[in-house]
Amino acid sequence: MTDTESPRHEPKGERTRRRILDSATELFSRSGYRAVSLRDIAAHAGLTHSGVLHHFPNKESTLIHVLSRRDEIDAPLVLDPDLGPAELIDNLVRIVERNTRTPWLVSLYVNLSAEATDPAHPAHTYFYGRYRILREHLVPAFAALLEDRAGPSPELAARQFIALQDGLQVQWLLDPGAVDMRAAVVSFLRTLGITPPSAPSTDERHV
Amino acid sequence: MTDTESPRHEPKGERTRRRILDSATELFSRSGYRAVSLRDIAAHAGLTHSGVLHHFPNKESTLIHVLSRRDEIDAPLVLDPDLGPAELIDNLVRIVERNTRTPWLVSLYVNLSAEATDPAHPAHTYFYGRYRILREHLVPAFAALLEDRAGPSPELAARQFIALQDGLQVQWLLDPGAVDMRAAVVSFLRTLGITPPSAPSTDERHV
DNA sequence: GTCTATAGAGGGATAGAC
DNA sequence: GTCTATCCCTCTATAGAC
Structure with a gap:
């Protein structure tokens, strides 16, 4: 997995750092945070666990950097x-x-958001804030788009929309061929009376 | 947590076995399967990890029994x-x-279903089958209840319904006071044109 | 039925050589 | 910047005493 592009004359330290985060992303995605060791990450990135700890003070720090890089x-x-x-x-x-084209990324968030419901998890506050911010942006959008029929409030619609996406990801990871996440989300929006883009946008096809 | 009732003259072995499964349920719920050790379970149940291994051949066996007991x-x-x-x-x-009254149970399934998307996880086939069976029961129900307006097919509605529940659980665990899972699910059903029970059933209040 | 002791693997983190 | 060596801890599982 090459997760980020590399500048032309990137210093070696930066390059190694990036390689470590790419490896951490891939392994956390597959197995969650707690089940992955620094030695796993190091081996995947082609160095020893001490090498990793030269670039990051501890294991938790790699997780924080993986998450903020995605954001x-x-x-x-x-x-x-x-x-x-x-x-x-x-x-x-x-x-x-x-x-749909980045299963490892989906797996990362499915695994971490579940682990992070535990208040003692290093990513707990990250996910708490992530959901809050996403909601704060969704609520006014739904308030503008929802015809005020007897449907859910903007607040509830936002929670439902986020929940639907999260839940679909679990089913999709269990059986990717059987689930069309996009169709399911679009269908939900249409049920709410919101007409979303009907076809995958062509300018995103080749990303 | 006393998860199951105890018969009057229960043999000591059965009692210990039950205590172990109660502890395993609670700890798996809090932290998932992989992050919990046999020693954690043993300490919680008031014996040593060797004692646990007298009743169950290995750690995975405790997980299987926890899941099948719930079912x-x-x-x-x-x-x-x-x-x-x-x-x-x-x-x-x-x-x-x-x-809503059993957060540890919700946490168990949120954590395990995420972990178990990994095909190598001991509960992978369990969750794969669980979702399949749930769908097979939901599809005919939705087929009977959905008026054939321009809404989702029974198959899609079943997936959405399950996904909504799963996703809501994550948000609820992160902030229990902020999420009314029942209201969100009932609202979704009503949006589909299905009129569900409007109030919590009184005969379930004191379970 | 439960314990102690132990094997053997693997974990996070540090010290210091190069 | 990366390594080896090491510390100290925890893990699953087994053997055998009681």
Whole structure:
């Protein structure tokens, strides 16, 4: 897995650091955080566990960097304050599409969000905040898009929308061929009276 | 946590066995399977890890027994072939209600279902089969209850229904006071045109 | 039925050589 | 910047005493 592009004249230290985070991402994705050892990460990145600990002070630090690196990629698609309600929903559907092409990333969040429900988990506050922020962006979007029929409130719709995505990911990981996550999410939006993009966006096909 | 009732003249071996499974359930619920050790389970049950291994051949065996014990309790609410479509949905909503009173049980399934997406996990086939069976019972129920408007197919509705429940559990575990799982599930059913029980059933309140 | 003792593997983290 | 060596801890599982 090459998770991030490498600059042309990248210093060796930076390069190793990136390799370590790529390996940590892949292994945490497969087995969660607690089941993966520093030695596992090191072996995958082609060095010893002491080598890893030269770049990161401890195991937890690698997790934090894995998570924040992901956020740098997704944040503009969700957190941009200039995003209109329909654009935000479009972007979230687009992320579902992309997830279908990145099972390791889906597995990372499925495994970690479950582990992190434990308040003692190092990523607990990260996930607590992640859900809060996502909700804070979804609620006004749903408030704008939902016709006020007898459906759910924007707050409830936001929770349902997020829950649906999370739950679909588990079923999709268990049997990728049997689940069309995008269709399921789009169907839910349509049931709410929101018309989402009907076909996968072509400009995202080759990412 | 006393998870099962104890018969009056229960032999000591059976009693210890039950205590071990109660402890395993509670600890697996809190931290998942892989993060819990036999010594953790043993200490919680008041014996040594060798004592545990007298009653169960290995760690994995405790997990299998924890899972199958839960199924003995829930199966009649879901798998009874004499159940009508509306009754099945009612029972599933009732299970959501009960889950609100048993966070450790919710945590068990959230943690294990995430871990078990890994095909190498000892509970992988268990969860694969569990989702399949649940779907096989939900699809005909939705087929009977869904008016054939432009909504999801019974197959898709079943997946969405299960996904919604799973995803809500994560958000609920992260912030129990902020999430009303029952209301969210009932709202989803109503959006599909299905009228579920409007209030928590009184005969389940004191279980 | 439960214990102690032990084997054998693997974990996170540190010290210091190169 | 990466290594080896080491510390000290925890793990699953087995053997055998009581």
